[in-house]
Amino acid sequence: MFTSRHALWSTCGAALLLGFCLFLPAPADAQRVWASTGVDSVAVGEPFTLTVVAEYNMVMDATFPALDAEADTRAGESAHQFGDLEVLRVRQQSGGYFGTDRPGVRADTVVYEVTTFALDTARVAPVPVTFSSAGATATQASSSFFVPVRSVVKEETAGLRGLAPLAEFPRGWGLYVLLALLALGVLGAAWYAWQRRPDEEPEPAPDAAAAAPPVPPAVRTRRRLRRLEHTTDWNDPTYAKPFFTALVAILRLYLNRRLDLPAAERTTRELVQACWAVDPPLPSTAVESLQSVLQIADLAKFADAVPGPAAGREALQEAHAFIDAVEDTLPSLPSPPAPSSEGASAPARSASRSYTP
Numbered sequence: 001m002f003t004s005r006h007a008l009w010s011t012c013g014a015a016l017l018l019g020f021c022l023f024l025p026a027p028a029d030a031q032r033v034w035a036s037t038g039v040d041s042v043a044v045g046e047p048f049t050l051t052v053v054a055e056y057n058m059v060m061d062a063t064f065p066a067l068d069a070e071a072d073t074r075a076g077e078s079a080h081q082f083g084d085l086e087v088l089r090v091r092q093q094s095g096g097y098f099g100t101d102r103p104g105v106r107a108d109t110v111v112y113e114v115t116t117f118a119l120d121t122a123r124v125a126p127v128p129v130t131f132s133s134a135g136a137t138a139t140q141a142s143s144s145f146f147v148p149v150r151s152v153v154k155e156e157t158a159g160l161r162g163l164a165p166l167a168e169f170p171r172g173w174g175l176y177v178l179l180a181l182l183a184l185g186v187l188g189a190a191w192y193a194w195q196r197r198p199d200e201e202p203e204p205a206p207d208a209a210a211a212a213p214p215v216p217p218a219v220r221t222r223r224r225l226r227r228l229e230h231t232t233d234w235n236d237p238t239y240a241k242p243f244f245t246a247l248v249a250i251l252r253l254y255l256n257r258r259l260d261l262p263a264a265e266r267t268t269r270e271l272v273q274a275c276w277a278v279d280p281p282l283p284s285t286a287v288e289s290l291q292s293v294l295q296i297a298d299l300a301k302f303a304d305a306v307p308g309p310a311a312g313r314e315a316l317q318e319a320h321a322f323i324d325a326v327e328d329t330l331p332s333l334p335s336p337p338a339p340s341s342e343g344a345s346a347p348a349r350s351a352s353r354s355y356t357p
Helices: 002-023 173-195 217-231 238-258 268-274 284-302 311-330
Strands: 033-035 048-056 060-064 083-097 105-116 121-124 129-135 136-141 144-149
Touching: 002 268, 048 083, 048 129, 048 268, 083 284, 217 238, 217 311, 238 268, 268 284, 284 311
Parallel strands: none
Antiparallel strands: 033 048, 048 105, 060 129, 083 105, 121 144, 129 136
């Protein structure tokens, strides 16, 4: 016979079963991670957001990729880079439970502010999220996808148009009169000089001193780098953009004059690839130094990043190291000939690596 005592035991059993189901760890396939940008396309250097959502059992803990310098790298991707996306900062973090709609399930969201310097298409690498529970850990990652990158050249300027024909204007007599007066003036000056010529030809003047030899590109570049270092106000919080703009201009001019590369017409990626193809080959450390300087300069110029003074001084050291490696690898420039004279000849100057201006 069914009594109130049996009803009480049935209610307690149902409550225990429900609690066990709520706090039972979810299987691996119940953990989901997905990422989205929320934009159809981006421009080079334009900041935009990457949203990463992780859905998992409420008894677990989720750990998203951090941005600290000591963060571990996963699957070859840096903690500051998701494929072709450069991570600038974490803009927002949030999370919550679904409630009665989906009992025991939680969703956390992290919004990263990112940018890209890829051309045509930027690849978004899988973003890993680590789940842990009772000492066990598992990692799930979002799917990889691509984001179109818009060209910085406007469509209306993509094609060049031909030159318009010159407009014809009637010619007046004033031009001919002016030319005639000019010719008469030249003839008069020549006749006056002829009449006042000396009776005897003067002795030829001794040979002037030989022109100063051209300064090697490396010496000029080091002088410009030192001048940039001394004229930069490192205490100014807005120093980064003008400083890195000038630094990149100095390096591009050096590459043009020393390696004969059209540096001003190439992007950072094209310029680094051209340096890898130099014959004889440059040391890998030299090309990597140049790449690090150009990349941090792109962030300062296009992404409104503000590297600290320490980063600026380190970029100067990398620039000096790149120039030293190039001069040690490539053949020395020919020394200019010494001026001929009866006495002791002046010593020829060579393409020195000295930092003395």
